[in-house]
Amino acid sequence: MNRYLMKIYKNRLLSLTITRSLTTSRRLENIPYTSDRYPHLKRGDFAILQDYDIEAFKKILTNSGQILSSKDEDLSGYNTDWLKTVRGKSDLVLRPKSAEEISKILGYCNERKIAVSVQGGNTGLVGGSVPVFDEVILSTERMNRIINFDAFSGVLTCESGCILEKLDEYAREFDYIIPYDLGAKGSCQIGGNVSTNAGGLRLLRYGSLHGSILGLEAVLANGEIIDCLSTLRKDNTGYDLKQLFIGSEGNLGVVTKVSILCAKQPKSVNVALLGCPDYKSVLETLDVAKGKLGEILSAFEYMDSTAMEMVRQNLGLQCPLDKYPFYCLIETSGSNASHDEEKLNTFLNNALDGGFAADGVLATEPSKVNSLWQLRERIADRGSSPKASMAYDFSLSVRLFDELTQILRRRLGNLVSSVSGFGHLGDGNIHLTVELEWENSKEVQELLEPFIFEWVAEKKGSISAEHGLGTQKNKHINLSKSKTAVDLMERLKDHMDPKGILNPYKTLP
Ligand SMILES: Cc1cc2nc3c(=O)[nH]c(=O)nc-3n(C[C@H](O)[C@H](O)[C@H](O)COP(=O)(O)OP(=O)(O)OC[C@H]3O[C@@H](n4cnc5c(N)ncnc54)[C@H](O)[C@@H]3O)c2cc1C
Numbered sequence: 295m296n297r298y299l300m301k302i303y304k305n306r307l308l309s310l311t312i313t314r315s316l317t318t319s320r321r322l323e324n325i326p327y328t329s330d331r332y333p334h335l336k337r338g339d340f341a342i343l344q345d346y347d348i349e350a351f352k353k354i355l356t357n358s359g360q361i362l363s364s365k366d367e368d369l370s371g372y373n374t375d376w377l378k379t380v381r382g383k384s385d386l387v388l389r390p391k392s393a394e395e396i397s398k399i400l401g402y403c404n405e406r407k408i409a410v411s412v413q414g415g416n417t418g419l420v421g422g423s424v425p426v427f428d429e430v431i432l433s434t435e436r437m438n439r440i441i442n443f444d445a446f447s448g449v450l451t452c453e454s455g456c457i458l459e460k461l462d463e464y465a466r467e468f469d470y471i472i473p474y475d476l477g478a479k480g481s482c483q484i485g486g487n488v489s490t491n492a493g494g495l496r497l498l499r500y501g502s503l504h505g506s507i508l509g510l511e512a513v514l515a516n517g518e519i520i521d522c523l524s525t526l527r528k529d530n531t532g533y534d535l536k537q538l539f540i541g542s543e544g545n546l547g548v549v550t551k552v553s554i555l556c557a558k559q560p561k562s563v564n565v566a567l568l569g570c571p572d573y574k575s576v577l578e579t580l581d582v583a584k585g586k587l588g589e590i591l592s593a594f595e596y597m598d599s600t601a602m603e604m605v606r607q608n609l610g611l612q613c614p615l616d617k618y619p620f621y622c623l624i625e626t627s628g629s630n631a632s633h634d635e636e637k638l639n640t641f642l643n644n645a646l647d648g649g650f651a652a653d654g655v656l657a658t659e660p661s662k663v664n665s666l667w668q669l670r671e672r673i674a675d676r677g678s679s680p681k682a683s684m685a686y687d688f689s690l691s692v693r694l695f696d697e698l699t700q701i702l703r704r705r706l707g708n709l710v711s712s713v714s715g716f717g718h719l720g721d722g723n724i725h726l727t728v729e730l731e732w733e734n735s736k737e738v739q740e741l742l743e744p745f746i747f748e749w750v751a752e753k754k755g756s757i758s759a760e761h762g763l764g765t766q767k768n769k770h771i772n773l774s775k776s777k778t779a780v781d782l783m784e785r786l787k788d789h790m791d792p793k794g795i796l797n798p799y800k801t802l803p
Contacts, residue, residue: 322370324682324732328380328426328799331739332765335799337427340409343386347406351388354398360436362387372431375424376417376478377685380765382425384411389436393511393519393550399432400548400795401517409798412544414486415457417478419674419685420764422543423486426799432548434485440464441551448556449508449525454485454549470556473500477671485549491541493760495671498720499592499627503540506555510536512547515791525553538786543762545801546790560592560627562634565663566642568651569618573696575650576620580692580719582650583624586641590634593625594720595670598699601714604729605669608677613669614655622651622719623670625663673716674727681711682735686726686746690755695724698749702726705741709734723759747773762801769803 329335341347348363355361362369364385374381390396403410411425413433425431437455444450445468452461459479462472476482476494486492488510491503500506509524522536539549570576576596583591599619605611615621624641628634638656645651657663676683690698699715706713710730717725726746730738747757751773758767758774771780783802787794 322374322381325374325378325381326735328382328421328424328765331380332426334769335426335765338409338794338798339407340429340795340798341407343408343428343430347402347408348386350402351386351399354395354402355388355390357391360389360391362389369431372413372416372433373424375419375421377419377683379682379684380421380424380426382411383428384425384431385428387431387433389433391436393513396432396513396548396550397517397519399517400513400515403430403795404516404793407793407795409795412489412548412797414455414483414489415478415481417476417482418486418490418764419687419761420758420766422490422762422764422797422800426765429798434483434548434550437485437550438483443468444525445470447525448558449553450556451509451523451525451551451553452484453551454488454510455483458482458484458487465556466559469559471559472554473506473557474503477674484552484554488540488549488552489542489544490762491760493718493721493723495593495595495625495667495718497718498594500557504537507536507540507552508555509553510539510549511551512539512549514547515793515796519550520547523551523553527555541762543764543801544797545787546796548796558629561629562627562631562658563592563660563663564626564634564638564656564658565666566622566624566638566654566656567613567615567666567669568622568624568645568654569615570620570622570650571652572619576622576696576719577692578648578650579622579624579645582644582648583622583641583720586644587624587626587637590626590628590637591624591720592627593623593718595623595717596695596719597621597623597670597673597716598696598714600712601673601716601727602669604676604712604714604727605673608679609672609675610677611669611672614666615653618652621669623666625667670716673714674725676729679729681729682732683730684728684735684739684742685761686728686742687717687759687761688724688726688750688755688757689722689759690724690750690753692719692722694753694755695719698724698746699726701749702728702742702746705745706738709738709741718759721759744770744773764800768799768801771801771803 409429411429434455437453441451474494747770
């Protein structure tokens with residue numbers, strides 16, 4: 295074991311910040327319209343935007359830059375998803391600064407039956423954040439005020455457009471951290487995270503947002519503002535309505551404010567990257583980590599050699615280990631460095647002596663810890679790669695992760711450049727990324743869907759562990775939820791948004 299990382303990485307630390315302009319290597323004409331990619335989607339009976347609608351919006355949003363129109367601006371960044379797999383045809387982006395402005399906008403849209411596509415940081419991976427046809431885009435990017443931080447309880451209250459990374463930096467000033475982390479933290483917003491019930495890299499330690507979000511405020515389709523902005527950990531008075539908005543992908547309301555329980559900043563953080571000879575050893579390493587690291591284990595991620603090769607090729611990041619079929623990235627977070635070190639040493643000795651890990655590096659210094667994390671966090675970031683990519687995320691028995699990856703490799707063969715398997719192994723959540731030439735997109739999609747969803751369902755997994763359904767998977771919801779459950783979801787949607795103006799064509803079939 296190379297005890298301290300001596301290597302100076304070629305790439306300096308970079309958190310992922312997504313620009314809204316498209317790189318020339320992924321030219322706009324390559325990216326299919328959502329309605330072409332998913333031909334079963336038909337435009338609903340919504341009003342066509344008129345000049346007098348824009349005049350009405352101008353009376354609500356009076357500051358400069360709050361309304362962007364395709365007549366004056368290039369809106370392709372707002373219309374196109376992060377993966378560049380789908381794009382809509384919206385001519386208008388509205389950028390309100392408050393819940394009251396959103397309330398007036400939605401009240402008007404509901405009256406006129408104008409469809410709305412809700413957008414946070416636009417890092418979603420299932421096409422949920424961009425319009426399908428000509429929906430008006432309602433962006434929360436200007437709602438980025440931190441309202442309060444209680445440094446004793448650790449409860450942070452903020453507007454929904456705050457960027458995750460900025461919130462984390464803010465919390466750290468008070469010796470706290472935001473209790474989840476994603477590779478998209480430089481761009482994604484807390485409102486988007488709540489609406490997708492984002493899981494991320496530390497769910498293993500801090501649990502899901504259903505637990506750490508204490509309260510929220512949301513605006514319903516008719517403009518009504520619902521105040522559930524509690525800051526209490528326990529509150530059993532009536533239905534816990536905030537849970538309805540967590541993970542409902544903007545289908546039931548626009549989240550405008552959030553209160554979140556932050557975790558105390560760990561005093562000692564260590565990250566180990568281990569190289570494993572086969573997938574069985576990856577599972578053995580997980581088992582040993584759970585047993586030997588116990589309460590200080592804060593993340594357990596894995597990636598196969600193809601995923602590691604992708605970060606090297608697309609981003610130029612260098613792995614400090616030799617080439618292995620699999621890698622495990624293990625993080626510990628604790629409050630006592632020597633106690634953690636003792637546990638970590640026992641774990642590493644067990645993993646190395648047992649032959650599960652063939653080699654590894656350990657980082658304790660923050661910059662080195664971050665450098666190792668980059669190798670895992672940025673797998674989905676394709677840099678300037680000119681290729682197309684498709685991403686899937688499933689909850690599945692961890693025993694089946696590599697089997698699924700191999701099945702896809704055999705099924706897709708030479709039609710694709712690569713299939714990489716990686717993900718939050720400690721949470722039973724696999725990610726699969728397929729890289730391919732643009733011209734093969736349709737054929738590959740037909741080979742993958744619904745095959746891959748049906749395979750996962752047959753193995754009693756979920757077709758979405760954390761990214762949600764969006765337009766990519768909504769018609770397959772029945773593979774993961776019972777008919778009665780989907781019926782109730784549809785009744786709730788009808789009740790809360792009877793004209794169906796919020797994020798139509800998404801999430802529900
Ligand atoms: C490199 C990378 C790594 C990622 N890693 C992870 C990961 O580890 N775990 C994970 O769960 N996801 C991950 N994602 C996916 C994505 O970042 C998350 O889904 C994130 O929570 C989306 O936040 P956003 O602000 O970008 O929302 P958007 O992409 O803008 O929107 C996502 C959905 O939420 C809705 N929405 C957004 N804001 C609001 C709001 N205020 N009110 C109501 N609805 C709203 C949108 O309509 C859409 O349906 C990753 C993405 C990338 C690009």
